[in-house]
Amino acid sequence: MQFVATPITGAVEIRPTPNQDSRGFFARSYCAREFAENGLSLPDKQMAISHNLTRATLRGMHYIPETQGEAKLVRCIHGHVFDVIVDMRPNSPSFMMWYGIELSAENLLSLYIPRGVAHGFITLSDNADLFYQFDAFHKPGVETGLRWDDPDIAICWPIAPQTISERDLALPFLRDMDVK
Numbered sequence: 001m002q003f004v005a006t007p008i009t010g011a012v013e014i015r016p017t018p019n020q021d022s023r024g025f026f027a028r029s030y031c032a033r034e035f036a037e038n039g040l041s042l043p044d045k046q047m048a049i050s051h052n053l054t055r056a057t058l059r060g061m062h063y064i065p066e067t068q069g070e071a072k073l074v075r076c077i078h079g080h081v082f083d084v085i086v087d088m089r090p091n092s093p094s095f096m097m098w099y100g101i102e103l104s105a106e107n108l109l110s111l112y113i114p115r116g117v118a119h120g121f122i123t124l125s126d127n128a129d130l131f132y133q134f135d136a137f138h139k140p141g142v143e144t145g146l147r148w149d150d151p152d153i154a155i156c157w158p159i160a161p162q163t164i165s166e167r168d169l170a171l172p173f174l175r176d177m178d179v180k
């Protein structure tokens, strides 16, 4: 696996090395030892699947404040998504910066998202599934978020969303938040 830094401090793109043969390929997708060697918190407490029925479904932007947060490793295991992170850590050099990456079952890429960084995605195919690994147990009611279309972040989404939850539509704009 290759660990490639992103513009968001501590967020890392992981590129597996497929072992190809006439049957297809075998690729290691996670290794606690290699993650520890690269200074990443081990996302081994909980795992989850996000199944999204239609193209242009947007989830996010969600995060937990860094002091109570969770680091996560996300990958697309079916279909194709545009995955986005936003640094919500006031003391981070990349505070308020966003970064987007295409994740797909084909490109095998995963994105390590450190604590205090917001996450969201828009699906680029029907039946797009994301697989999550978390370094902390889910704590109901702790998670917050910001609007996907926050003008102060100005995420360049590749397509317009068609499906967004009421909860996500009700998320605040950064200017109305007390980020500390």
Ligand SMILES: Cc1cn([C@H]2C[C@H](O)[C@@H](COP(=O)(O)OP(=O)(O)O[C@H]3O[C@H](C)C(=O)[C@H](O)[C@H]3O)O2)c(=O)[nH]c1=O
Binding pocket: 048, 050, 059, 060, 062, 119, 120, 121, 132, 138, 143, 165
């Ligand atoms: C996140 C989470 C949720 N749940 C339960 C809580 C709800 O009853 C149900 C759906 O949760 P929610 O509507 O928050 O799911 P998403 O809108 O996909 O939220 C996720 O999508 C964004 C993009 C993320 O990166 C986060 O992991 C997470 O916020 O699953 C759990 O049981 N465990 C969990 O870890």
